[in-house]
Amino acid sequence: MRMSRYFLPVLKETPREAQIVSHRLMLQAGLIKQASAGIYSWLPMGYKILRRIEQIVHEEQAKAGHLAMLMPTIQSADLWRESGRYDAYGDEMLRIKDRGGRDMLFTPTAEELVTDIFRAHVNSYKDLPLTLYQIQWKFRDETRPRFGVMRGREFLMKDGYNFDLTQEDALHAYNRHLVTYLRTYERMGLQAIPMRADSGPIGGEDTHEFLVLAETGESEVFYDSQITDLTFGDRDIDFTDKAACAAVLEEFTSRYARTDETHDEAVFAQVPEERRRTARGIEVGQIFYFGTKYSDAMGATVQGPDGKSVPVHMGSHGIGVSRLLGAIIEASHDDKGIIWPEGVTPFHVGIVNLRQGDGETDAACEDLYAKLKARGLDPLYDDRDERAGAKFGTMDLIGLPWRITVGPRGLKSGVVELTSRRTGESEEIAPEEAIARIAAIYDGI
Amino acid sequence: MRMSRYFLPVLKETPREAQIVSHRLMLQAGLIKQASAGIYSWLPMGYKILRRIEQIVHEEQAKAGHLAMLMPTIQSADLWRESGRYDAYGDEMLRIKDRGGRDMLFTPTAEELVTDIFRAHVNSYKDLPLTLYQIQWKFRDETRPRFGVMRGREFLMKDGYNFDLTQEDALHAYNRHLVTYLRTYERMGLQAIPMRADSGPIGGEDTHEFLVLAETGESEVFYDSQITDLTFGDRDIDFTDKAACAAVLEEFTSRYARTDETHDEAVFAQVPEERRRTARGIEVGQIFYFGTKYSDAMGATVQGPDGKSVPVHMGSHGIGVSRLLGAIIEASHDDKGIIWPEGVTPFHVGIVNLRQGDGETDAACEDLYAKLKARGLDPLYDDRDERAGAKFGTMDLIGLPWRITVGPRGLKSGVVELTSRRTGESEEIAPEEAIARIAAIYDGI
Incomplete structure (x- = not known):
């Protein structure tokens, strides 16, 4: 591309609304422009980086056999009433009435809709395991959107959903996702540490958040310094090998690493003092195993090998795609500007x-x-x-x-x-x- | 891909809700599933085709020097009040109140927002010509959504916007878009005929719709049969050559071809009788030149070579990306199913x-x-x-x-x-x- 024919509106002045460096640099470098509170347009160079990040996510999901699809942004409230989340979700859900007066919403996540697709089309354990994922715009109506794309209202997310016959298979899907996420972040030049976390409105007990260490992170994190020596690298892995995937989970999560939500001083005290670290982290992804929470509520069952109908075990797995631009910049910049890692740079x-x-x-x-x-x-x-x-x-x-x-x-x-x-x-x-x-x-x- | 590991839920029965063949075949072949009225999920194979169509659109736009970017789906009503379209647009606009009670909307088109980006960043004629485009989900709250993705409520559209110093330059942008659209449709195996049309809520006088002839088309069309002999083929064209682009416009639009909205019996009668054709057509795209309608209303001006400030001349240009799957199937199927052209087939x-x-x-x-x-x-x-x-x-x-x-x-x-x-x-x-x-x-x- 010739710069004379490009649209790259760099700003000379420092934008006053930006409280953190990634927000300031994204505005100054002409990557984004605010359209309204917490909602951004992606100018050509910002969009190009967004597409590179999407491409890495797609490639790593495909390697694990996960299937890309796409669900709509506007959904009927009916499905969310089935799961009980329509009332439970709170004011962050953007609620809409269409011209016929029907309750609709801009989807913040898609457990209900993907479960509805599953129950309509899958009847037998023979069609499992199945993991469907999408990269689609979501909306959460934050009271106080801030920090640019890091805490926006309209944001791009990769959300994946696994359907398995047993808890064991679903935990394998969980481990498989952990492996794909480690690879995904490393290709973007990021070290994202899996940490025990809280499940929030998704539900379930098994969950890890992936955090990038940065001073401007929204979470306080506590970890064993040995964890920052770990890298997944370019090792080969067979995603059908349960033991191999479980070993990666063990390797990356056996040391103490928690966010303030799950931090336990007594357990942390067992880490040798010289290895105890407190820092701040930016959440860039999260994986969940929540068993039959949605399949029970919505009747998503399959016929097992013994002919009996059983609810499927599920989990969901998210990467904050648009937020990643901010996280990468927080982790990689100097006083002159951004330093893109080779994996995501808009131009080589x-x-x-x-x-x-x-x-x-x-x-x-x-x-x-x-x-x-x-x-x-x-x-x-x-x-x-x-x-x-x-x-x-x-x-x-x-x-x-x-x-x-x-x-x-x-x-x-x-x-x-x-x-x-x-x-x-x-x-x-x-x-x-x-x-x-x-x-x-x-x-x- | 191995079918045993794919998610391809083909239906044995004929779906009763489908009134036209493309809707029926998209459901039967497991490409889409209805989420709610006029709103669809794209299952893995449908999504794959959608991505191939997107890719062709991106490639052809890039060849003409048009720049890809992305605008948000949810926009503030304020900009639409500036242009006067917030009140004018009618009930097809999905109007939303956020948690702070502010008027928002799910964008059906983006003239206002792109003009706002332009006026914030471009001040000089030296930065022209400029064409920005996006492929983004839109919403139109149809009273009676039907025919699957052909007349859905949430749909994927390519919308491009040109900014030029003079009417002459803007009409060149119009011609350039016509050329890119001819190439785009031909690569998808479609013959899409440019026809004089009505501009509707976008405004302006110069506008052509691109129509694919099909029995199930929503528009009645009238044309000189010579027009169906034209193909753009793989000829080279220099997109900066105004005369060359104008010659293509002349070649493809000089013969009579109009939709029922602009049909003129008296003019049609001048076509030799044996060449007069009446048929039905599916609209798959439209190009507009509307001059300074938005730049006047919103103050989008540049300093010209003489130092004087002038409003920019604009046009907008749309391709119905999700609708194209339906249009291709309407044009290419038999009683056994779909026949994908090589350019868009999900698998080779x-x-x-x-x-x-x-x-x-x-x-x-x-x-x-x-x-x-x-x-x-x-x-x-x-x-x-x-x-x-x-x-x-x-x-x-x-x-x-x-x-x-x-x-x-x-x-x-x-x-x-x-x-x-x-x-x-x-x-x-x-x-x-x-x-x-x-x-x-x-x-x-």
Whole structure:
């Protein structure tokens, strides 16, 4: 993309409404614009990052055999009356009357509707296990929306639902989701720690939240410092192997890690003192096993191997997709702006032309731009007629992890400058080598 | 995908609520399930097709330099009061009060919000031309939703908005959109004819609807039969070339083609009698030029080259994404089921194992499945323990354009059967040749 043809409205001033750094940087870098309280438009670059995050979520869910589908945002209140949640949910539910006077709502979560789909179409244990998921907009009518996309009212969420014959199978689905979530967050450059949590309006007893440590987190968290040494990495795993998935759960949840909701001082005191940590965390996902809560209430049963009808065991599993942009920025920025991890960056590399209008420099930039694209890479070329300082400022603010700077002086020696946004380190290398280096960095990401 | 692990709830009975064939087939083939009146869930295969259609729309918009973004579904009524449409829109607008008692709405279209984004960020003619678009869920509270996704209440729409300095530039944007739409529909296997139409609540005088001819269409249409001979094909076009885009508009709209809203018997009578046609059509898109209607009302101005502030010229451009599934099925089916065009099929090819459980046949199917996937193709393998007739029935119903049938008798002679869903013609060829043929068919689609 050429910046002259892009819509990237970076702000010069610091937006006053932003209380936390991710909110400020998302507004300044032209990623979002507030439409009304807690509701945002996603400008082209913000939307591009949102799509990259969605893509990672889809890929990791597909590897585990989970099936993508989509449920509507507006649902009838009737199903929610069946589960008892219509009255229980409270004022955060956006309640609507349609023109016929029927009670509708903007869905905050979809246990009822997916259970209704299940009971209409599945009758036999032979069709299990089944996990359906969607990435869809949700609405929670927060009293005090704040912190930009971190605590908005309309937000994009991945929500998945597993249906299993037995508790054992459903707990395997729980463990499988834990594995997919660990991989998903790591691909986005995040360390998200599973912590024992409270189940809230979803229900059930088994639940873990995934938290990213950050000063601006809404939750206070308590953990054993050994947990931050764990990474899932690129190990292979067979998602049908119950023991293998259970071992990952054990590995990542056996050490003390809880939010303030479930924190227990007496248990925490058993962690050696030098490993006890208190910090703040941003919740970016949660997994639940809640057994037959919804299947009992809504009559979602299957015929088991013995011919008897039994309610299915279920769980649900969510990732805050739009919130992740904020969480990644909270975890990865400096005083100049955002630093995108390679896995989610909107463009792979920025090209800065130091002397726009100079024939030779322009030609070198065009050549670089074309060759990067021919390698399947996605560069952002700052071809505006601006001073070098303004171009560097924009690149630092929007946070592409790599930058190639092209100027007449370097070109005389046959070099361009390749700069890492994270370290600030630069190298002067031949344009062909810069292309090869960028290609190698993104190979396999 | 293996059918045994997929969620494809095909119905044996004919759903009674379906009045038109696309609605019936979408329910029977397990693509959608009604959630409430005019509101549908998209089951895995339906969602997959929806995503393929979205992808084609994105690709064709990107070629023209249009920028993808996303606006929220829930908007404040305030902006709609600025344009005067809050009161004018009528009961089809889903009006909502949030918990603070503020007037909100589920957006049926987004001229106001995109104009608000524009006026906040763009001040100079130098930033024009600009076209922003989104693919987002919309809501229109129809009194009598019917025909499945063809006339639902919650529906997925691509809506694009151009901002230009002059009427001439805005009319070029109009022509550019016409070109992208012709390409988009043709890639989906559809002939969609641009017809002079009425602008309705969007406003403006220049507008064309794109209609697919089908008996079940909601509009009566009148046209010169020469128009159905036109195709855009794979010709190259430079989207910055005003004359080239205008020539396409001229080519595709100079012959008589109107909906009942704009039909003029006197003008139609000038078409030679043997070329006059009356039929029914399904609207799948519409383009508008409405000048400064919204920019005047909302103060969206730029500084022109002469330093004077002028309101921008705008248009908007919509494609009914979810409705397209219905339209494609109306145009492409037979009495056995759907016939997906290659451009939108959910899977490239189906594999039918005639003797599941037979070691040699299973091995041949597994080999075929793995090799097709290794070629980047996306096969659906019917590995269920079902009779051949049931497997053929399912494949015909769901409408994959190609099927490979594998049985013990053929394998003895080293052949499988490759069958076209459209023609019903079969050939016995070696498995390797079947793979090569399928790869060649999808090459470049």
